[in-house]
Amino acid sequence: MNLKSVWKKKRKVMRHYNIVASIYDRQYKEEQDAKIRAALESLHLEKNDLILDAGCGTGILLDHLRNSAHTIVGVDIAVKALRRASKRSGCSPKVNLVQADADYMPFPDGTFDKTFAVTLIQNMPNPEATLREIKRVSKPNAAIIVTGLKKTYSLEAFLKTLYRAGLEAKAVKSEEHLKGYVAICLKKKAARTLRSAETHSDDSRFKMRNCG
Numbered sequence: 001m002n003l004k005s006v007w008k009k010k011r012k013v014m015r016h017y018n019i020v021a022s023i024y025d026r027q028y029k030e031e032q033d034a035k036i037r038a039a040l041e042s043l044h045l046e047k048n049d050l051i052l053d054a055g056c057g058t059g060i061l062l063d064h065l066r067n068s069a070h071t072i073v074g075v076d077i078a079v080k081a082l083r084r085a086s087k088r089s090g091c092s093p094k095v096n097l098v099q100a101d102a103d104y105m106p107f108p109d110g111t112f113d114k115t116f117a118v119t120l121i122q123n124m125p126n127p128e129a130t131l132r133e134i135k136r137v138s139k140p141n142a143a144i145i146v147t148g149l150k151k152t153y154s155l156e157a158f159l160k161t162l163y164r165a166g167l168e169a170k171a172v173k174s175e176e177h178l179k180g181y182v183a184i185c186l187k188k189k190a191a192r193t194l195r196s197a198e199t200h201s202d203d204s205r206f207k208m209r210n211c212g
Contacts, residue, residue, distance in 0.1 A: 006125040010077065010101065013123045017057065017078035024058050024081070028119075031179050032060045035118055038173040038182045039145045045069060045114065052112040054102045054134055055120030059085030062095060073112070075100050103130050107137045116145045119180065121161070122152040131165030135187055142187070147180040155181060163188075 001009075020027070048070045053061045056074030058081050065072055066089075074097045076082050082097050089095035100106055102120060115138045121127035131146065138144055144167060148158040155174060158181050162169050167185040174181050 001125050009125045014077045017076070018080040021058060021078065021080040021084050024084070025060065029060055032118060033063075034178055035147050035180055035182050036061055036064050036116075038175070038178060039116070039118075039147075039184065040064060042171045042173070042184050043114070043143055043145065049113040050111065052107075052115040052134075052137065054105070054115060054117045054130075055123070056085055056097070057081045057119075059088040059095075059097075061116055061118065062088050066092065066094065069114075070094065071096065073098065073107075075102060075105055077101055103133050105133060105137055109136055110139045111137050112142055113139055114143050114145070118145070118147050119149070121146065122149050127161050128165045131162065131167060135166055138187065140187060144185040144187070146183045146185060148183075149180045150174075151179075153181065158183070 017024070045065070045068045047068070051065060051069045051072045053059075053072060053074040056076050057078070059074060062072060062074070062085065072095050074082070074085055074095065076085070076097075076099065079099055082099055085097055089097070098106065102117075102124065103126075115134055117131070117134055121130055124130040134144060134146075146162060146167070148161070153161070155172070159169060159172070162183060162185060166188050168188045169183045169185050171184040172181055
């Protein structure tokens with residue numbers, strides 16, 4: 001995809017989420033809540049965690065994390081969605097919202113303890129590039145939570161996207177009630193085969209033990 005096409009798609013996504021921001025929760029909150037709960041079942045949060053919500057939209061993740069994290073940073077390209085997230089945050093000093101492109105986030109390398117990308121990558125022109133940027137701003141041992149819509153990805157395609165971006169899926173939830181796959185990932189530290197990553201991902205009950 002050439003640069004002109006990339007920015008055309010990004011502008012289209014920004015316009016779309018600015019238009020639907022006022023009704024997004026009514027349409028999708030239940031679906032988003034289910035994916036977030038599935039992720040949190042396999043994730044150990046620390047009180048001093050610095051958490052990134054990449055593509056935070058209207059801030060639904062805040063409902064789940066406001067009492068269990070030191071600081072939450074939400075990033076989104078759509079300003080009207082961010083305004084909704086701001087209202088949801090209640091001006092909490094723990095929540096910081098930034099209008100930015102998830103492909104070019106204004107944070108140093110290795111900043112975040114936990115990073116969420118819920119319903120983000122299918123909206124991006126190059127999902128692997130987006131995931132590499134998410135990996136860049138995450139600490140070496142950070143847990144990185146990524147979802148992918150089932151109507152967009154097969155499980156194999158989703159795992160390949162993660163793998164090619166340098167992420168190792170340690171747990172994948174794909175239960176019938178979920179409209180997307182939910183992956184708990186770590187940065188790959190050594191070359192591994194995709195088959196090995198898939199083997200680790202087969203058991204949806206797998207629990208994260210060494211993130212944070």
